[in-house]
Amino acid sequence: MTPALKDQYVQKDKMYVATDCIIFGFDAGKLKLLVFKRRVAPFLGTWSLIGSFVKMEEDVSNAAKRVLTEITGLDNVFMEQLKAYGLADRDPGYRCVSIAQYALIRIDEYDKELTEKHGAHWFELEELPDLVLDHNQMVIDAMARLKRKARYQPIGFELLPEKFTIPQLQSLYEAIYQKKLDDRNFRKKLMSLGLLIKLNEKDKSGSRRGAFLYKFDYTNYQKLAKSGYNFEIA
Secondary structure (H helix, E strand, C coil), X not given: CCHHHHXXXXXXXXXXXXXXXXXXXXXXXXXXXXXXXXXXXXXXCCEECEEEEXXXXXXXXXXXXXXXXXXXXXXXXXEEEEEEECCCCCCCCCCEEXXXXXXXXXXXXXXXXXXXXXXXXXXXXXXXXXXXXXHHXXXXXXXXXXXXXHHHCCHHHHHCCCCECHHHHXXXXXXXXXXXXXXXXXXXXXXXXXXXXXXEEEECCCCCCCEEEEEECHHHHHHHHHCCCCCCCC
């Protein structure tokens, strides 16, 4: 970089870039969100999404992965960039643009002790406290994206345990769509997709008869995805 060009950068106003993570989990038929009490001013002690400033040497996506791993102990989970939030007055602390990411994690796999150490808590969406800054809008936008995505991509499997029942899967999609789905139509459509592997095991936690467990067929999904198959479930 030439000295003249470098001077042009030096003379410009500076601002921070942050990343905020909307971390979804699914438990006991409820879609949940992981939030924590803010530990820095302004708004110290208020509920907040989990985020961080992006370091100079970091890509934004890597910063989001770092935040997720630091809080949950997980890596290699589904995470996707949502959008940028850049209103000039969004953060009274300093001019800051946030690149929001949403993530889907299996709630039975995260490191509970690590999460508690950071003061993070799971809330059902209906009971989510008011969040700081524009984080409420981020959650609304993330839910809208999740609903759209779930209509053409089997994204819901990212939230379930490795082995699950059909009722558990239906309960998840009802939580995402926020409406009751017809049992017969859901099962019929689901089985027609060819995405499930039926196991010779049952979950008997709900009844003596039990319900068969299934696994997601990632191999068949990859084949169908390449062909442009429509995965709409409900």
